[in-house]
Amino acid sequence: MADSKPGRNPTWAVDELVPALDLYLRSGLLDDSSAEVQELSNVLNALPIHTVHPDVERFRNPNGVALKLANFAALDPNYPGVGMSRGSRADGQVWDRYHTDRDELRRVAAGLRAGASGEEPFPVLPEEGEDEISEGRLLYRRHRTRERSRALSNRKKAEARSRGQLAGEVCGFDFQVTYGELGRDFIECHHVRPLSASGPTTTRLKDLALLCSNCHRMAHRGDPWPDVEQLQSLIDAAGKHTSVPL
Ligand SMILES: [Zn+2]
Numbered sequence: 524m525a526d527s528k529p530g531r532n533p534t535w536a537v538d539e540l541v542p543a544l545d546l547y548l549r550s551g552l553l554d555d556s557s558a559e560v561q562e563l564s565n566v567l568n569a570l571p572i573h574t575v576h577p578d579v580e581r582f583r584n585p586n587g588v589a590l591k592l593a594n595f596a597a598l599d600p601n602y603p604g605v606g607m608s609r610g611s612r613a614d615g616q617v618w619d620r621y622h623t624d625r626d627e628l629r630r631v632a633a634g635l636r637a638g639a640s641g642e643e644p645f646p647v648l649p650e651e652g653e654d655e656i657s658e659g660r661l662l663y664r665r666h667r668t669r670e671r672s673r674a675l676s677n678r679k680k681a682e683a684r685s686r687g688q689l690a691g692e693v694c695g696f697d698f699q700v701t702y703g704e705l706g707r708d709f710i711e712c713h714h715v716r717p718l719s720a721s722g723p724t725t726t727r728l729k730d731l732a733l734l735c736s737n738c739h740r741m742a743h744r745g746d747p748w749p750d751v752e753q754l755q756s757l758i759d760a761a762g763k764h765t766s767v768p769l
């Protein structure tokens with residue numbers, strides 16, 4: 524009940540805004556009696572993104588979903604109506620990122636739905652830096668968890684070893700050369716496929732890159748993430764302009 528003054532629910536995360544924008548661009552404005560709105564309400568309630576829902580009754584309920592569609596209508600120059608209330612800054616960022624890239628929007632939304640349905644459950648624990656990811660934090664968590672699969676990285680390392688030394692593909696850093704025995708066999712494994720790549724696909728070795736820890740951190744910065752060749756060019760370009768004192 525409104526007069527019992529429950530706490531405010533958390534603001535919408537990118538992971539929730541993406542499937543809402545996907546629905547808006549497919550179906551436009553809908554009210555809370557719509558089956559699609561009710562279905563999205565269920566999806567949002569199944570995403571492991573907010574640990575606290577102070578107002579459980581109203582958390583992402585059909586009315587809240589319908590209001591979010593109206594927030595997107597307020598951003599939509601093609602929407603004929605006027606007077607829709609604007610939502611948060613994050614609404615605008617998601618709109619700007621995806622309204623002209625509907626295929627990508629659909630892929631990211633489908634990845635989130637697959638997590639909500641339990642088909643590909645999401646990790647619950649947060650990852651460092653996940654707040655800045657334009658695809659949302661849940662797909663990033665899944666990506667980072669997959670990267671830590673030991674079976675996969677062992678195969679990739681074995682392949683690299685058979686071709687020579689185990690060194691970072693961007694900068695050539697070899698942990699054993701610098702750290703001796705302690706660094707033997709150490710290298711990080713990075714998935715080069717985009718976060719929106721769908722389904723529990725069998726990862727191929729060519730979808731993996733072996734990177735030193737610095738290059739790996741840089742590979743997850745920026746939007747979109749730089750690939751191996753782009754990181755190599757950045758290092759080359761920076762090398763021309765900086766002088767490291769000896
Ligand atoms: Zn990575």
Ligand SMILES: [Zn+2]
Nearest residue numbers: 691694735738
């Ligand atoms: Zn490196």
